[in-house]
Amino acid sequence: MKRPGLFVSVGALAVGVSLMAAAGCGGGGGSSNAAGSGGSSSGQAQQGGTLHFNLQSDTDYTDPALAYYQVSWQQEYATCLKLLNYPDKAGDEGSQLVPEAASSLPTVSSDGKTYTFTIKPGFKFSPPSTETVTAKTFENVFLRDLNPKMSSPSASFVRDITGASDYVAGKSKTIPGIKANGDTLTISLDQQAPDFLSRVAMPFFCAVPTITPVNSKGEQTPPSAGPYYVASRTPNRTIVLKKNPNYTGDRPANVDEIDYSVGVEFDQSVLEVKQGQADYMADGTPPAQNAALHAQFGPDSPAAAQGHEQYFVNPQLGFRYIAMNTTRTNFDNAKVRQAVSYAIDRPTILKQMGADAGAVTDQYLPPGIPGFQDAQIYPTDGPDLAKAKQLMQESGVKLPINAVLYTCNASPCPERTQVMQQNLKAIGINVKIKEFERAVQFGKEGTKGEPFDLADEGWLADYADPFDFINVLLNGEHIPATNGVNFSFFNDPTYNKKMDDAAQLSGQERYSTYGQLDADLAKNAAPLAAWDNDNQIDFFSENVGCQVYQPVYGMDFAALCHQ
Helix, strand or coil: CCCCECEECCCCCCCCCCCCCCCECCCCCCCCCCCCEECCCCCCCCCCCEEEEEECCCCCCCCCCCCCEHHHHHHHHHHCCCCEECCCCCHHHHHCCEECCECCCCEECCCCCEEEEEECCCCECCCCCCCECCHHHHHHHHHHHHCCCCCCHHHHHCCCECCHHHHHCCCCCCCCCEEEECCEEEEEECCCCCCHHHHHCCHHHCCCCCCCCCCCCCCCCCCCCCCEEEEEEECCCEEEEEECCCCCCCCCCCCCEEEEEECCCHHHHHHHHHHCCCCEECCCCCHHHHHHHHHHHCCCCHHHHCCCCCEEEEECCEEEEEEECCCCCCCCCHHHHHHHHHHCCHHHHHHCCCCCCEEECCCCCCCCCCCCCCCCCCCCCCCCHHHHHHHHHHHCCCCCEEEEEEEECCCCHHHHHHHHHHHHHCCCEEEEEEEECHHHHHHHHCCCCCCCCEEEEEEECCCCCCHHHHHHHHCCCCCCCCCCCCCCCCCCHHHHHHHHHHHCCCHHHHHHHHHHHHHHHHHHHCCEEEEEEEEEEEEECCCEECEEEECCCEECHHHCEEC
8 A cells, every 4th residue: 555555455465465555656566476576785684774765645554553555564564563474575485374473373163263373472562662462462453453433444354253343333342252361362253254364464453552542543653563663753754663672573674774754756766766865765656767767777777787676566466446436426327337447548547657557457356366367348458439438328327427536646646537537528427637645535535425426546455365356345335434445335235245155155166256256346337447457666776685575565674685
């Protein structure tokens, strides 16, 4: 989400995969079903040392309750201890949930609504905390996350826990559906939820000490119980991760420290990584340099032939899109929104992202998400201006339309939105582009009443289920005043019910229903104009080995080593 990136996910993520919260403005970040790995030059990972990472733009938060960029979720995969997690492995092996703080997968009641976890003894938090991890720890995590004063995005994912909605709304001081007793944590839901275990494995719900305050601005250095912890952070300058001396689990922690330098321009980062002065570009690569980097350091390069591949490309489980604010005049008209999807030149927009960037798309579920069906709704080889103009005429709106588009201020955001601007001018929409730092852009777009018409956005899966794309991005029943991710502010009762009904299904019926709903939404309601399924591009110095492309979180920082 990392993202900070154009995806929230967030960072940014998926079961078997966002992105949310977010991929780098420069070139991408996130997760995918496909996995790639690069090994160290020897079979045994070298221990110790410090890795130096560069960020052009700072991440959003280091507090798990709030962090939603892909960059921050990668950090949290290295620092978090969760009830369930994904192993430090590539491919299908890395996409299967396994117990972490829990001693086993939970037992489930006969009605499928109650989950009982037993917490392993022995896990301890990083300095300066002296707490151990208990069932009460996780009960408190949910209470803190869902506290209305916390304004955590996590609330949208666990409203089906019994009593959670009232607690989030400030109507109750407890959540009856969450109970800790000794080493046992019990979570009860209002109804069966096939994707619940995937949701509870998100980084929002990683362990923090029970004394961690409720702070809507986020704690900068919350102690963690995973392999690493955030030792220090100076916003917009530095982030330091150190090995947790109190960690007793079996996950890797090969290097002693990971230091982030924030505010390093992409071109400077490329130079530093080539020279070994920095070890990794944490928020992507400059699109204009991707082709050359691929040739020099990619899988078929001379460097790779000698066992030193430095440039890795993996498909992400996510998509990029133009969100159309349905609360704004003219964009409350479905035919106008459909016209936008016909008018945009997807290949030319994608071209601005550089080599290896991804593949064009016209729908909301990406390949790899269960339920994906290639619906072929809009032209993916170029615009259909005749159809777009016809829809604009049928809409009855008065032309020209003046529209404000929000985007980020780092390449390739300005370049691709200029293409969008030209595309829409051809059908009578005059677009004014406003550029922001990514964190500012994201915050503005998630605020009700913000005066924008279009948003240059993207999404990486939090977990690999169609709910995370369809319901999370488009269900209008619970749009918060701030920190929302439904950037179209789409709120249609008929579609809300379709989404709610689909969420209750399981197995193939669930996935086929979501596939049909994806096509229905994209074709008829059209709140988003999808245009790309991204790849993640990772560029390391020759000093780094043991690269594992973890299918849920992207490159696995805990597994990295010196070589």
